[in-house]
Amino acid sequence: MPVINVEELTDLDKAKMEVTQLKTEVKLERAKTSKCCEEITEYIQSGAEEDPLVKGIPEEKNPFKEKGGCVIC
Amino acid sequence: MGEMEQMKKEAEGLKTQIEAARKAVNDTDMASAAAGVAPAPRVQLKTRRTLKGHLAKIYAMHWCTDNRLMVSASQDGKLLIWDSHSGNKVNAVPLKSSWVMTCAYAPSGNLVASGGLDNMCTVYNLKTPVIKTVKELDAHAGYLSCCRFLSDNEILTASGDTTCALWDLETGKQTTVFLSHVGDCMCLALSPDNNSFISGACDSLAKLWDIRDGQCKQTFLGHTSDINAISFLPSGNAVVTGSDDCTCKMYDLRADQEVICYQDAALNSGVTSLALSMSGRLVFAGYDDFNCNIWDSLKGEKVGVLSGHDNRVSCTGVPADGMCVCTGSWDSFLKIWN
Numbered sequence: 001m002p003v004i005n006v007e008e009l010t011d012l013d014k015a016k017m018e019v020t021q022l023k024t025e026v027k028l029e030r031a032k033t034s035k036c037c038e039e040i041t042e043y044i045q046s047g048a049e050e051d052p053l054v055k056g057i058p059e060e061k062n063p064f065k066e067k068g069g070c071v072i073c
Numbered sequence: 074m075g076e077m078e079q080m081k082k083e084a085e086g087l088k089t090q091i092e093a094a095r096k097a098v099n100d101t102d103m104a105s106a107a108a109g110v111a112p113a114p115r116v117q118l119k120t121r122r123t124l125k126g127h128l129a130k131i132y133a134m135h136w137c138t139d140n141r142l143m144v145s146a147s148q149d150g151k152l153l154i155w156d157s158h159s160g161n162k163v164n165a166v167p168l169k170s171s172w173v174m175t176c177a178y179a180p181s182g183n184l185v186a187s188g189g190l191d192n193m194c195t196v197y198n199l200k201t202p203v204i205k206t207v208k209e210l211d212a213h214a215g216y217l218s219c220c221r222f223l224s225d226n227e228i229l230t231a232s233g234d235t236t237c238a239l240w241d242l243e244t245g246k247q248t249t250v251f252l253s254h255v256g257d258c259m260c261l262a263l264s265p266d267n268n269s270f271i272s273g274a275c276d277s278l279a280k281l282w283d284i285r286d287g288q289c290k291q292t293f294l295g296h297t298s299d300i301n302a303i304s305f306l307p308s309g310n311a312v313v314t315g316s317d318d319c320t321c322k323m324y325d326l327r328a329d330q331e332v333i334c335y336q337d338a339a340l341n342s343g344v345t346s347l348a349l350s351m352s353g354r355l356v357f358a359g360y361d362d363f364n365c366n367i368w369d370s371l372k373g374e375k376v377g378v379l380s381g382h383d384n385r386v387s388c389t390g391v392p393a394d395g396m397c398v399c400t401g402s403w404d405s406f407l408k409i410w411n
Contacts, residue, residue, distance in 0.1 A: 006234050006252065007214055014255070015080035021253055021289055022087035028291065030098045031327040036310070037106030040325065040332075040353075041371055043308045045110065047352030052395045054113060054354050057411055063141075063158050064121035064397055064409055 095330045103323065103333035107371035113354055116367050116377035121397065122160045122409040126153055129171075130403040132189075133388045137178040140392040143399060144185045145407055146176035152187055154199065157399070157409055166197055166204055179222040186228060188217030194230050196242060208245045213238065218259045223267055223284075231258035237272050239284060251282050253289040259301050265309045273300030279314050281326065293324040295331045302347040302358070302389075313356055313370070315344030321358050323370060335368040337375060346388045351395025359386030365400050379410055 009017075048054050059065055074082070129149035136143045142163065145153050150171030154164035172190035179185065184207065188194040194210040194217050215233030222228050223239075227248075231237045237251040237258055256276030263270050269290070273279045279293040279300055293312075302315035306323075311332070315321045321335040321344055335356060342362035349356055355376070356368040365386050367377035379386075384403035391398050397411040 006236055012077055012080070015077055015084070017253070019080050019083050019087065021292070022084055022091065024288070024290075025292060026087050026090050026094070028094075028329055030094055030329045031325075032098045032100050033325065033328045033330070033332055034101040034106060036325040036328040037101060037103045037332055040103070040306065040308070040311055040323075041107045041110060043306075043310075044353045044371060047307070048113075048354045051350050051352035051354055053116065053118070053350040053391070053398065053411060054352065057396065062121075062396075062411065064411055066121065 095328075098328055099330065103371060104373050110371050112372055112374065113369040113376050116355065118367075118377065118379060118398070118410040120381055120408050120410055122157060122407075124155055124157075124160060124407040124409070125405075126155075126162050127151065127405045127407075129405060130384070131387055131401040131405060131407065132174050133176045133187075134390050134399060134401040134407060135176055135178045136390050136392040136399070137182050138180050138393055139182060140394040140396065142178070142182065143390070143392075143407075144176050144178050145388075145401055146173040146187050147405065148173060149405075152176055152185060152197070154185070155407070157397070164199060164204060169195070175217055175219045177220045177222055177228070179225055181225050183225055184222065186220050186222065188220055188230065190216045192216055192232070192234075194220050194228065194240070196228065208242055210240050210245060210247075212247050215257065218257065219261045221261060221263050221270075223263065229261055229263065229270055229284075231261040231272055233257040235274065237261055237270070237282070249284070249287040251287060251289070253280055253292075254278065256299070259299060260303045262303045262305050262312070264305055265307060271303055271305065271312050273303040273314055273316075275299040277316070277318075279303060279312065279324065281312075291326065291329055293329075293331070295322055295324075295334075296320070298343070301343065301345050304347055304349050306349065306353045307351070308353070313347060313349060315347040315358050317343035319343055319360075321347060321356060321368065333370075333373050335370075335373055335375075337366075340366070345386060348389040348391040348398060350391060350398075351393075357389050357391065357398050357400075359389045359400060361385050363402070365389060365398075379408075381408055382406065
């Protein structure tokens with residue numbers, strides 16, 4: 001693939017590129033947001049049970065727990 | 074009508090069509106869809122480690138896939154490799170140029186990369202007896218704002234020259250240039266399946282790209298200023314962005330639009346960085362006002378804040394096992410919280 005030199009593109013080149021890009025995007029098939037949000041909600045909820053930052057980490061299982069003795073922060 | 078005017082008219086027409094198509098499928102937003110979900114519990118995380126060692130502002134950090142090591146970059150001209158469990162520095166990589174803006178850890182743990190105002194991405198091998206520079210990737214016409222390894226052989230970069238690029242680390246050359254943004258590219262994130270990536274830029278747009286064919290597949294509108302941070306939801310179906318317009322947004326890829334905005338009237342600082350908790354339920358967003366706010370991604374409510382830095386939070390990262398969140402700041406410290 002040829003290396004594009006951005007600095008050599010004219011305003012017209014850029015305008016043509018924008019139109020080409022928009023022609024690609026206008027053809028996209030879009031799903032209903034209700035369906036998408038439902039799926040995302042399900043995905044996140046199923047993972048949240050095991051998400052350490054959501055459910056908390058028991059002290060003994062925490063690799064970052066305060067080390068014994070004096071801790072100078 | 075001149076050719077330029079024709080192009081502009083055609084572009085406006087297409088944009089209007091796209092907006093109508095998006096509206097047609099927009100039958101709800103995330104907060105409404107998640108109305109029945111219990112709110113995330115109030116999140117109160119403690120600082121478990123404060124990593125001291127940098128002598129100037131920290132601009133970037135990235136976790137290694139081993140969930141333990143991490144690399145940070147500072148304008149003191151160094152990359153530091155930390156063992157987050159012990160808090161010890163494992164390695165220091167002196168940089169040729171101290172104006173660093175990004176760093177990355179390869180999934181293998183063998184390599185790290187950095188770049189910034191030198192317009193280059195430099196790759197280092199951590200596993201040789203003495204840390205060696207393996208490649209200097211030099212072809213961008215603007216600063217390097219972000220880089221991410223696909224493997225030990227390929228790396229993606231985002232640049233102030235408005236392009237992103239895929240590089241072959243054996244030849245040191247660009248395999249593909251991703252051109253469509255009309256403003257400096259500020260951030261990028263790889264999709265979980267490594268087939269695509271998303272970029273955010275100063276043109277306030279986020280774009281989804283196919284890594285192999287180089288094409289921009291989708292463009293996401295809504296922000297009103299530079300997008301500084303971007304991340305995929307682990308499912309790969311949505312992305313979260315953070316912007317100088319003081320908001321974060323989630324965009325669904327299949328609906329091709331914004332589904333929720335994380336904002337608060339009291340917040341008038343730009344978002345510099347963001348990271349998602351392992352499930353995607355929590356969004357950790359670093360702001361110019363020295364804080365990192367924690368958002369419930371489904372409800373759009375603020376559920377916590379990480380306060381402790383004495384200057385802007387410039388970078389945020391959650392390791393793959395989700396066991397903590399790391400914040401890095403212009404105050405020169407990194408903090409580990411859980």
